[in-house]
Amino acid sequence: MIMPVYDKDERPALGEPVALRIIELGDEQELKQIARDLIGASTSISATDRRSFGGGWL
Secondary structure, eight states, X not given: OOOOOOOOOOOOOOSSOOOOOOOOOOOHHHHHHHXXXXXXXXXXXXXXXXXXXXXXXX
């Protein structure tokens, strides 16, 4: 992929502070639950995403 060459405009810093939080590493059960929640959500999920979360452990 060829990217265009152009001068970058300076942008001001964010005007509001961002509250960051540290998240801990989850275990396998939490990962499975996240996958189940995503697949069972009322919004659409692509076939590719379904295959990615598949593999027999759901």
